[in-house]
Amino acid sequence: MATILAIETSCDETAVAIVNDRNILSSIVSSQIETHQPYGGVVPEVASRQHVELLNPAIAQALSSAQLNWSDIDAVAATCTPGLVGALLVGVTAAKTLAIVHQKPFLGVHHLEGHIYASYLSSPDLEPPFVCLLVSGGHTSLILVKACGDYETLGQTRDDAAGEAFDKVARLMNLGYPGGPILDRLATKGNPKAFPLPEGQISLPEGGFHRYDSSFSGLKTAVLRLTQKLQKESPDLPVEDLAASFQETVAKALTKRAIACALDCGLDTIAVGGGVAANSGLRHHLQAAAAKHNLRVLFPPLEFCTDNAAMIACAAAEHFNQGERSPLSLGVLSRMAI
Ligand code: KG4
Numbered sequence: 001m002a003t004i005l006a007i008e009t010s011c012d013e014t015a016v017a018i019v020n021d022r023n024i025l026s027s028i029v030s031s032q033i034e035t036h037q038p039y040g041g042v043v044p045e046v047a048s049r050q051h052v053e054l055l056n057p058a059i060a061q062a063l064s065s066a067q068l069n070w071s072d073i074d075a076v077a078a079t080c081t082p083g084l085v086g087a088l089l090v091g092v093t094a095a096k097t098l099a100i101v102h103q104k105p106f107l108g109v110h111h112l113e114g115h116i117y118a119s120y121l122s123s124p125d126l127e128p129p130f131v132c133l134l135v136s137g138g139h140t141s142l143i144l145v146k147a148c149g150d151y152e153t154l155g156q157t158r159d160d161a162a163g164e165a166f167d168k169v170a171r172l173m174n175l176g177y178p179g180g181p182i183l184d185r186l187a188t189k190g191n192p193k194a195f196p197l198p199e200g201q202i203s204l205p206e207g208g209f210h211r212y213d214s215s216f217s218g219l220k221t222a223v224l225r226l227t228q229k230l231q232k233e234s235p236d237l238p239v240e241d242l243a244a245s246f247q248e249t250v251a252k253a254l255t256k257r258a259i260a261c262a263l264d265c266g267l268d269t270i271a272v273g274g275g276v277a278a279n280s281g282l283r284h285h286l287q288a289a290a291a292k293h294n295l296r297v298l299f300p301p302l303e304f305c306t307d308n309a310a311m312i313a314c315a316a317a318e319h320f321n322q323g324e325r326s327p328l329s330l331g332v333l334s335r336m337a338i
Pocket residue numbers: 011135136137138139162163164166167178179180181184274275276277278279280305306307
C-alpha cells in the first residue's frame with residue numbers, strides 16, 4: 001500500500017491530493033475558471049502565475065484535511081505531460097523540491113493515464129483489460145488498457161477534441177467558458193431532435209467509415225452556419241434546442257465508437273474519463289447502449305471526470321507499487337502520446 005501526494009497543474013486547475021492506492025485521503029482542487037472567464041479560454045501565462053500562488057496553500061490543505069504529516073507520505077508525484085508547459089513546470093518543480101526536502105521518491109505521471117485511473121477511484125475492483133473512452137478538452141481517444149503502463153490507442157479525433165467542440169460551440173453562441181457544463185445545463189431543457197446535425201465520420205479509402213476515429217470540426221461549422229441562419233430570422237437564438245441537438249450528436253457519435261471498440265476487442269467494460277465524461281447526454285446514451293450489449297460502463301463521479309490530482313496520485317501509486325521511480329532530471333512536455 002502506497003500513500004502518494006500528487007500535484008496536477010497541467011491546465012487551469014491547481015490540484016493536490018493524497019491517495020492510498022485507490023483510496024482518496026484528500027483531494028483539493030482550486031479552480032482558476034473565474035480568472036480565465038473574461039478571456040473566453042485559458043491564458044497560459046496567467047495559468048502559470050495562478051498555479052504559483054495557489055499551490056502551496058493547496059498542499060497544506062491536502063495534508064491537513066487528510067490529517068497526515070510528511071512522514072506518512074511514501075512518494076511525491078506530479079503531472080509532467082501533456083499540458084501547458086509553464087503550468088506543468090510549476091507542479092513538477094514543486095513536486096521535485098518537496099521530494100528532495102522530505103527525502104521521498106518522485107514520480108512523473110502522464111495526464112491521460114490519470115484520467116484512465118479516475119475510474120479506479122470509484123471502482124477499486126476494476127482490473128485491465130478494458131476499453132477507456134477518454135474525452136477531455138484536448139483528447140478524444142479510445143484506449144485499450146492492457147496493464148498499468150501498457151496502453152494502445154485504437155481511435156482518436158482527427159480534428160477537434162470533444163471538449164474543445166463543446167467549448168467552441170458555446171463560444172460561437174456567446175454562452176461563455178467553459179462551454180461543456182453550460183451547454184449540458186441548457187441541453188436538459190431543449191429538444192435534441194430540434195435540429196438534425198451531421199455526425200462527422202472519417203471515410204476509409206476502401207469505402208465505409210473508420211470505426212473508432214471521430215471528427216467534430218464539421219459539426220462545429222454546421223452549428224455556426226445554423227446559428228447564423230437562425231440569427232437572421234430572429235435575434236433570440238433557441239439556445240436550449242441548439243445545445244440539446246449538438247450534445248445528442250456528440251453523445252451518439254462517441255457512444256457508437258466506444259461500443260464498437262469494446263465489442264471488437266471482446267471486452268465487457270468501458271471506463272470513461274476526462275471532463276466530457278461529466279456530460280449528462282453521453283452518460284445517458286452510453287449507458288443505454290451498453291445495457292443492450294451487456295457491457296459495463298464506468299463513469300467516475302463528476303468531480304473526478306474533470307482535472308484533479310487524486311487520479312494522478314492513483315496512477316502514481318500503481319507505478320510506485322511496481323517499483324518505478326522517475327529521475328529528478330525528468331522534464332515536462334506539452335505533448336506526448338500515452
Ligand atoms: O479533463 P478536463 O478537465 O481537462 C482536460 O484535460 O482537457 O476537461 C475539460 C473539458 C472542457 O472542454 C469542458 O468544456 C469539458 O471538459 N466538460 C464538459 C462537461 N464538463 C466539462 N463537456 C461536456 N459536458 C460537461 N458536463
